[in-house]
Amino acid sequence: MMLPIETHPLQPFLPGKTRLLMLGSFPPPKAKWKMDFYYPNFQNDMWRILGLAFFNEKDYFLSENKSSFDKEKIMEFLSLKGIAVCDTAHEVHRLKGNASDNFLEIVTPLNLENILSKIPDCKAFATTGEKATETLRSLFPATTPIPKIGNSVTVDFLNKKYKFYRMPSSSRAYPRPLSEKAKIYRQLFTEMEIL
Numbered sequence: 650m651m652l653p654i655e656t657h658p659l660q661p662f663l664p665g666k667t668r669l670l671m672l673g674s675f676p677p678p679k680a681k682w683k684m685d686f687y688y689p690n691f692q693n694d695m696w697r698i699l700g701l702a703f704f705n706e707k708d709y710f711l712s713e714n715k716s717s718f719d720k721e722k723i724m725e726f727l728s729l730k731g732i733a734v735c736d737t738a739h740e741v742h743r744l745k746g747n748a749s750d751n752f753l754e755i756v757t758p759l760n761l762e763n764i765l766s767k768i769p770d771c772k773a774f775a776t777t778g779e780k781a782t783e784t785l786r787s788l789f790p791a792t793t794p795i796p797k798i799g800n801s802v803t804v805d806f807l808n809k810k811y812k813f814y815r816m817p818s819s820s821r822a823y824p825r826p827l828s829e830k831a832k833i834y835r836q837l838f839t840e841m842e843i844l
Contacts, residue, residue, distance in 0.1 A: 661735035667768035683717040695819035701831035737784035750780035778818035
């Protein structure tokens with residue numbers, strides 16, 4: 650049986666003066682969404698990690714009733730800080746119909762060249778998980794090493810040098826305490842002079 654091809658449902662979020670492009674793999678099935686934006690699954694801790702990293706408050710980006718995320722607050726914050734967000738996959742097969750990267754087959758990766766043409770001030774990429782790291786790495790010269798978690802390597806892409814950071818996954822399936830993940834992200838934002 651041929652698996653259906655799923656196309657990414659969101660446009661890349663590319664604020665003016667973007668200096669950092671954060672890349673996940675692909676959104677979960679729509680039934681898991683709590684907002685119409687990146688990292689929409691309430692079980693995903695990305696917005697709690699950023700709340701801790703920037704404001705020492707894990708619930709900073711939650712809605713008033715604490716049952717979803719505040720999309721407007723997140724977008725305003727990302728725009729202010731110059732952080733763009735998109736995913737490394739444009740088209741995928743879901744092998745098991747769930748949100749797990751382990752069962753995600755990339756059919757078409759993102760068009761990185763097109764995205765970078767819209768954010769000329771971008772200096773670095775940060776991948777948020779193993780699948781995103783592998784997919785982004787596949788777009789770079791074959792000699793580009795895979796960074797260790799929490800570290801970066803320099804990559805040449807389109808005659809420009811970028812920092813390529815590999816961050817811990819914000820998924821709860823990745824077994825590290827939230828505070829530890831936030832500390833690693835805080836280090837990235839400090840190095841990028843975004844914090």
